[in-house]
Amino acid sequence: MGLHVKTLGMRDWRNFGEKSIDFADGMTILAGRNAVGKTNTVEALQMLTAGVTFRKAKPSQQVREDCAAAKISARLEGDGRVIDVSCEVEDKRRRFFKNGKKCSSQDLPETLMSVLFNPDDLSFVKRGASYRRDELDSFGRQANRGYAKVLSAYLRSVEQRNRLLKEDYPDLALLDAWDASVSLGGATLLAARLRLFDRLRHYLRDIYREIATGEELDCRYVSSLGEDLGGRTREELCDLFARKLEEGRQDDLRRQQTLVGPQRDDIAFTIDGRDARAYGSQGQQRSIVLAWKMAEVRLSQEVVGEQPLLLLDDVMSELDEGRRDAMTRFVQSGIQTVVTTTNLGYFPEELLLDAKVVRIDE
Numbered sequence: 001m002g003l004h005v006k007t008l009g010m011r012d013w014r015n016f017g018e019k020s021i022d023f024a025d026g027m028t029i030l031a032g033r034n035a036v037g038k039t040n041t042v043e044a045l046q047m048l049t050a051g052v053t054f055r056k057a058k059p060s061q062q063v064r065e066d067c068a069a070a071k072i073s074a075r076l077e078g079d080g081r082v083i084d085v086s087c088e089v090e091d092k093r094r095r096f097f098k099n100g101k102k103c104s105s106q107d108l109p110e111t112l113m114s115v116l117f118n119p120d121d122l123s124f125v126k127r128g129a130s131y132r133r134d135e136l137d138s139f140g141r142q143a144n145r146g147y148a149k150v151l152s153a154y155l156r157s158v159e160q161r162n163r164l165l166k167e168d169y170p171d172l173a174l175l176d177a178w179d180a181s182v183s184l185g186g187a188t189l190l191a192a193r194l195r196l197f198d199r200l201r202h203y204l205r206d207i208y209r210e211i212a213t214g215e216e217l218d219c220r221y222v223s224s225l226g227e228d229l230g231g232r233t234r235e236e237l238c239d240l241f242a243r244k245l246e247e248g249r250q251d252d253l254r255r256q257q258t259l260v261g262p263q264r265d266d267i268a269f270t271i272d273g274r275d276a277r278a279y280g281s282q283g284q285q286r287s288i289v290l291a292w293k294m295a296e297v298r299l300s301q302e303v304v305g306e307q308p309l310l311l312l313d314d315v316m317s318e319l320d321e322g323r324r325d326a327m328t329r330f331v332q333s334g335i336q337t338v339v340t341t342t343n344l345g346y347f348p349e350e351l352l353l354d355a356k357v358v359r360i361d362e
Contacts, residue, residue, distance in 0.1 A: 002078050002079065002305075002306030002307050003076045003077065003078040003079070003081065003083065003111065003112045003306060004023070004025045004076065004077060004078050004309075004336045005023050005045065005048075005049075005074050005075075005076055005112070005309060005336065005338075006022065006023060006074075006075045006076065006077045007020060007021065007022050007023070007074065007075045008020070008021045008023070008041070008044060008045060008048075008072070008073070008074045009071075009072065009073045009074070010040075010041070010044055010070075010071075010072050011070060011071045011072075012063060012064040012067040012069065012070040012071070013040065013044055013062060013063075013064065013070040013071070013072050013089070014037060014040035014043070014062060014064065014070075015035075015036075015037045015040060015064065016037055016040065016064065017064065019037070019041075021041065021358055022356075022358075023336070023338065023356070024336075024355065024356035025336055026331075026332075026334075026336065026337070026354060026355065026356075027331055027332075027336075027337045027338075027339060027351070027354065027355040027356070028337070028338050028339070028355065028356045028357075028358060029339050029340075029341060029344070029347065029352075029355050029356070029357045029358065030042075030338065030339065030340045030341070030358050030360050031340075031341055031342070031344055031357055031358070031359055031360065032342065032359055032360035032361035033342060033361055034342060036360050036361040037360055038313070038314070038340035038341075038360050039118075039313055039314070039340060041338075041340070041360065042116070042118075042311050042313045042338065042340060043055060043057075043062075044072040044074075045074070045114065045309065045311060045338060046114055046116055046311060047072060047087055047094075048072060048073070048074045048085045048086070048087060048108065049085075049108055049109065049111075049112050049113060049114035049308075049309055050108065050109055050113070050114050050116075050138075050141075050142050051096065051104075051105030051106060051107075051108040051109060051142075052105065052138070052141070054116055054118065058092075059089050059090060059091060059092055059093055059094050060091050060092065062089050063089055063090070063091070068090070068091075069088065069089060069090045069091075070088075070089040071086060071087070071088050071089070072086065072087050072089075073085065073086035073087075074086070076111065076112055078306075083098065083099060083111055084097075084098070084099055084100070085097065085098050085108060085111065096108065098111065106141070106145040106148055107145075109141075109142035109143070109145075109304075110145070110304070112304075112306075112308065112309060113142050113143070113300040113303070113304055113308040113309070114142075114308055114309040114310070114311055115139075115293055115296045115297050115300060115308050115309070115310050115311065116311045116313065117289075117290075117293045117310075117311065117312050117313070117315050118312075118313040118314065118315060119313070119314055119315060119318050121135075121289050121293070121315075122285075122286050122289055122315070122318055123285075124285075124288070124289040124292065125269055125276055125277050125280065125285040125288050125289065126277055126285060129264070129265070129266035129267075132266060132267040133262075133263075133265060133266070133267075135292075136193060136196065136197060136200075136267065137151055137193075139196070139200075139296055139299075140192065140193065140196050142300075143196065143299070143300070143303045144192070144303075146192075147192055147196075150185070150188050150189050150192055151189055153185055154182070154185035154186055154188070154189045154261075154262065154263075155263065157178065157181045157182045157185050157186075158182055158186075158258050158261060158263055160178060160181075161175070161178040161179070161181075161182055161258055162256070162257050162258055164178060165252055165253060165256045165257060165258070166256045170253065175249075179242060179245045179246070180242070182241070182245065182258065182261065183238050183239075183241040183242040183245060184238055186237075186238075186241050186261045186262055187234050187235075187237035187238035187240075187241055188234060189262045190223070190229065190234075190237050190241075190262050191233075191234045191237060193221070193262060193265075194221060194229060194230075197221050197267070199299055199302070200292070200295045200296065200299055201219055201295075203294070203295035203298040203299060204217065204219065204291050204292060204295040205217055205218065207291040207294045207295055207298070208287060208288065208291040210326070211287045211290060211291055211323065211326045212271075212284065212287050215271055215272060215284070216271065216272050216273075217269065217270070217271055217276075217288065217291065218269070218270050218273075219267055219268060219269045219270070220267070220268055221265065221267060222265060222266040222267065222268050223262075223265050224259070224260045224261060224262075224264040224265055225240055225241060225244050225260055225261075226244070226260075227240065241260070241261065244260045245258075245260065248260055269288055271284055271288075276288060283320065283323075286318075286319065286323060287323060290319070290323055290326065290327065294330055296308075297310060297330075297335060307334065307335050307336065308335070309336050309337075309338070310331060310335050310336065310337040310338070311337075311338050312327070312331075312337060312338070312339040312340070313340050314340050314341060314342070315327075316339065316341055316346040316347065317341065317342070317343065317346060324346060325348075328347075328348060328351055332351070332354075344357065
């Protein structure tokens, strides 16, 4: 069975004064008109499972207007376990708790992971490379708390190196030292990313076949190092990265930024061998992101040994009937799902009979 969210409480969170919601083990549909707090509820659930918010909001933005602090809390139950998680939000900080004891935000996914799908994700294929990198890294942070530390340390090293490159007369000996730090950190991040990417790709291709019969999807990790990185050890990646930094030093000094490394990588998709970004239809591109999110769900189960919480924020209105049907079949496989909508007409009648419908505007 695994853990499920049973209740969510919100106090002075976003637009809510005091609000409590009970959830079904299967699908819960949060229905209501626009601007009543459906997405705010999804954000609270993501904060208490992933430890982050997709809105990248400051703490002060999550506190109700004219209030000093906010609190969100959830009870998780399953397999004889009861776990209470909460987050207290003040003007400049958030504090997380598990069973009453203070914890790190990175501890929460180890309890229950979540996968979020919102309308912005539908442009996953055609948006800039940073969007696809962020999607992979966001999942990596949940899947392995060490991933977040490696990513953060690497980005700090790149920031320091870039700061040195912007000086009028950079100290080249100091630049050598930062090259060594960036190479090692980048190789560590690359190795972790490539392992995660390969595991997601394994599920992605099969799921896409289920959504788009007769089409073959593939994807590859595109490294700014300019070579196929498959099968390389961290030490080999480190040596390659160091060599590329040395070869590109003059370009880096001229442009005053680090031009190679994981911070500039991308993910490329092909359908039947053709570039999906350039030639894929809108429907095909949306099928890719749908398959990607489903792959995250499957891999989440593999990582923590139980199903994640699936959060679907107003995406049914953006999918055509065929893709809504694919999503419906997927969530009916036993995944606890929370869906927001302004129109219950997007859901088949048999699904509504099994789902719990909560009117947020009541």
